[in-house]
Amino acid sequence: MKLQKNTLLALYSVLEFAADPTRHIAAATIAEKYGVSQHHLAKVLSELARAGVVASVRGVGGGYRFAGNLRRLTLMDIIRLFEPDGLGTEAQPSPSGTTPADLALDAVLSEIDQFARATFSSITLATMLGLMQRQGKKT
Amino acid sequence: MAVRPVRRGDLDQVIALDATVTGLEKQNYWRSVYRRYGVGQHEQKHFLVAVAGRRIVGFLIGEVRDWEFGSPPCGWVFAIDVLPQMRQAGIGTQLLQAVCTLFRREGVRKVRTMLSSDNTLILSFFRSQGMMAGPLIPLEMDLG
Numbered sequence: 001m002k003l004q005k006n007t008l009l010a011l012y013s014v015l016e017f018a019a020d021p022t023r024h025i026a027a028a029t030i031a032e033k034y035g036v037s038q039h040h041l042a043k044v045l046s047e048l049a050r051a052g053v054v055a056s057v058r059g060v061g062g063g064y065r066f067a068g069n070l071r072r073l074t075l076m077d078i079i080r081l082f083e084p085d086g087l088g089t090e091a092q093p094s095p096s097g098t099t100p101a102d103l104a105l106d107a108v109l110s111e112i113d114q115f116a117r118a119t120f121s122s123i124t125l126a127t128m129l130g131l132m133q134r135q136g137k138k139t
Numbered sequence: 140m141a142v143r144p145v146r147r148g149d150l151d152q153v154i155a156l157d158a159t160v161t162g163l164e165k166q167n168y169w170r171s172v173y174r175r176y177g178v179g180q181h182e183q184k185h186f187l188v189a190v191a192g193r194r195i196v197g198f199l200i201g202e203v204r205d206w207e208f209g210s211p212p213c214g215w216v217f218a219i220d221v222l223p224q225m226r227q228a229g230i231g232t233q234l235l236q237a238v239c240t241l242f243r244r245e246g247v248r249k250v251r252t253m254l255s256s257d258n259t260l261i262l263s264f265f266r267s268q269g270m271m272a273g274p275l276i277p278l279e280m281d282l283g
Contacts, residue, residue, distance in 0.1 A: 071227075071267075074259075074263070114256055115256065117256075118256035118257070118259070118262065119272065121259045121262070121263075122259050122262035122263045122265075122266045123263070123266050124263055124266070124267065126267065127263070127266045127267045130267070130269070131269075134269070
């Protein structure tokens with residue numbers, strides 16, 4: 001399963017903001033950290049702002065800040081904003097779509113998709129920040 | 140709020156709590172569970188309740204299971220719930236911590252659970268406690 005570049009960028013950005021909800025971070029800071037253009041990041045942040053996940057802060061020291069609920073917002077909520085058609089594991093319509101092999105592959109891909117969705121839907125940003133903290137201690 | 144082993148007099152409230160959450164009142168099931176996990180102090184079987192005043196506000200059932208499919212003994216949590224209006228107050232966390240303490244005393248170093256993949260509420264709770272996907276994969280088939 002592979003998430004699209006914009007989805008990953010959104011997840012990284014949200015985690016940056018969520019780590020300290022009181023802090024404003026300039027888009028340029030995040031763009032530089034993740035090696036993407038500000039123009040590219042702006043589209044992602046704009047979508048996150050439209051969904052109420054982040055809020056833009058104007059003026060000196062402006063940028064964006066986290067505006068969601070850490071204990072409610074899940075990874076799937078973010079992913080869904082950028083991949084409304086699914087996770088990329090979902091069964092794709094095949095040319096014929098009705099052979100036993102098509103149907104068997106559809107069943108296997110659906111199984112993978114079900115677990116991927118359950119995983120992303122059960123991990124809140126608060127849980128993710130805790131996981132990051134534990135991973136940080138290991139390194 | 141206190142966590143303690145279930146008592147016979149708690150059972151009606153546990154049944155009512157479960158019925159509130161699931162919509163099904165499973166009298167026979169819960170009496171059977173009580174006989175297996177709640178009467179006396181069963182070794183390695185735990186039926187805990189969270190009590191606020193005289194009210195049962197949550198419960199958890201777990202046990203130590205040995206060598207399932209080659210897995211060393213580990214603690215299993217197979218039921219947990221908290222009154223909907225009492226959630227987000229750390230009751231589930233206290234119940235889980237209590238059973239983990241009992242599991243540790245019994246010599247196990249791993250705790251597992253299994254639940255429906257669409258039960259995001261309880262999945263999120265276990266995730267928030269640090270649980271991750273384990274090495275076991277649940278499988279099933281229709282028996283026709």
